[in-house]
Amino acid sequence: MRNILPYPVLTAALTVVWMLLNSFSLGHLLLGAVVAAGASRAMTALEPSKPRLRRWQLIPWLCGIVLIDIAKSNFAVASVILRRRARSPGFVSIPLELRDQTGLAVLACIVTSTPGTAWVEYDSATGELLIHVLDLVERQEWIDLIKNRYEATLREIFE
Amino acid sequence: MSATILVWSVTIAQLMLVVAMACNTYRLIRGPRAQDRVLCLDALYVNAMLLVLTFGIRTGSSLYFEAALVISLLGFISTVAFAKFLMRGEVIE
Amino acid sequence: MTHAEALPAWAALLTAFLVLVGASLTLIGAIGTLRFRTFFERVHAPTLGTSWGTGAIVLASSLLFSVLGSRLVFPELLIGVFVSITTPVTLMLLARATLYRERSEIASAAAPDLLEDPGDRPT
Incomplete structure (x- = not known):
């Protein structure tokens, strides 16, 4: 799981942005998820420090x-x-x-x-x-x- | 009735935004220093973006939204580039 | 403006109010850039337009298109989020650049004193 989706929050946020810019439908959900997963894998090359959310509530x-x-x-x-x-x-x-x-x-x-x-x-x-x-x-x-x-x-x- | 109020208030809001852009342009020309000009250029970008959004409200067309998004993106990038230039590029007079 | 007639009264009035609030906050911020005397005071003025000025107009636009399309559309909120994240970055960079420039001007103004007495000049 860590290797496939290194930044799950980033992937989810990018998918939501994709759907906001296009429309809320199953097709755009799938397409957006693929693009977001690719983009967040590309983020690993930058090696950003991973923030730890201790109390996100x-x-x-x-x-x-x-x-x-x-x-x-x-x-x-x-x-x-x-x-x-x-x-x-x-x-x-x-x-x-x-x-x-x-x-x-x-x-x-x-x-x-x-x-x-x-x-x-x-x-x-x-x-x-x-x-x-x-x-x-x-x-x-x-x-x-x-x-x-x-x-x-x-x-x-x-x- | 309420439609008339909406039309008039959008018109007034557009006039206000144009006056705001004029204020920013005055400061952009007057200076006095380069950082004041860059600050006002950034404000000018934001105000232009808001003006485009009010045109979207006026016409009911969602196409203006895309233009506003592009303006705000370009405004951010150019102001960051200017700020970096002020910090590193210019010879101190 | 044929689409305005299709709006219910509460939505039209709320949109009108939000647009006016946003535009007047932006205008006050722009007047502030004229009235303030120093750069560090002027930094505060455009934030009026970029915080609730943008927020109100974006909310108005979002409300109008949500009611017109009778479904929730939030792409305008994307602009609001984007502006509220990027403006602090640009203002911080500008403030730091100004501080840097003012400090190096003070340093270069002090330089002739150092040149008069080369013996004390730090290497």
């Missing part, structure tokens, strides 16, 4: 809070832009304990796609993360947000 919950947080900060940033409110942009440096590559990638996507925060630099030797915050009122608040809300959940999922 938390993923829908994480998606939910991220969507709500993004909606909230959409309103916050929109009011900053429209009201020309005085703001204090600045860099915040956060010491991270998360070391898993996939977890860091997901955290980077969450931080950058939220309006108001942007991932700038991560030092893998020290685990120091530098983010830029548009409306920096309380530095500790942002550190707590990243560490407690996202990092803790991601560590539970990936480590």
Whole structure:
């Protein structure tokens, strides 16, 4: 099984994308599955690090809070832009304990796609993360947000 | 009645997106630095993609979806290439 | 717009609302790129359009075609997923490129001082 389908999740995701782009029918399911199996076998040549999902049940919950947080900060940033409110942009440096590559990638996507925060630099030797915050009122608040809300959940999922 | 509301709101939304693209183009021309221009080019790609999607809503044709997908793919690739170029290619003035 | 008449009222109104929300968020983001003064502030502005701006318009399109075809069609959601995955990558690369450029400008501005006293120059 390992030799035929080295990345089962990737194969399933590619099949779903194939069917979304064409149509949901038995023929496209078979064709898509063959293409996806070939593509995921080709992935082995790249030798990506295989992420281990320890507690995948938390993923829908994480998606939910991220969507709500993004909606909230959409309103916050929109009011900053429209009201020309005085703001204090600045860099915040956060010491991270998360070391898993996939977890860091997901955290980077969450931080950058939220309006108001942007991932700038991560030092893998020290685990120091530098983010830029548009409306920096309380530095500790942002550190707590990243560490407690996202990092803790991601560590539970990936480590 | 509701069809009229839909037509009007799609028209207003298209006007808003065109104004947004004009804002991005202004920043693209003004600069001041190369990274600002690349950032606005990326935003311009996304806004153009959204405009194509609203045309799809307006006409009820699903062909526009494919065009939007291609635009967003090209936008991603070109912005990544520009960012890499800024990091490695340019002589610092 | 003959297809709009075929829509039930709730679907037409919801589509209209979502399209307007998405377009106005995108417009506010574009105004933000004009108003902010520095690059690192401007990085935040387009994310309005790429997060819920794109999300709302994609949802509207998906809803319209689902109701019109009276079956669930989600290919538009593919665009939403694609944009929300790729935008952070481009913005991160741009932020790092900017940081790199600003640092090397500071370094090259300091270089003449080193040249005046060649004895101390680090090799």
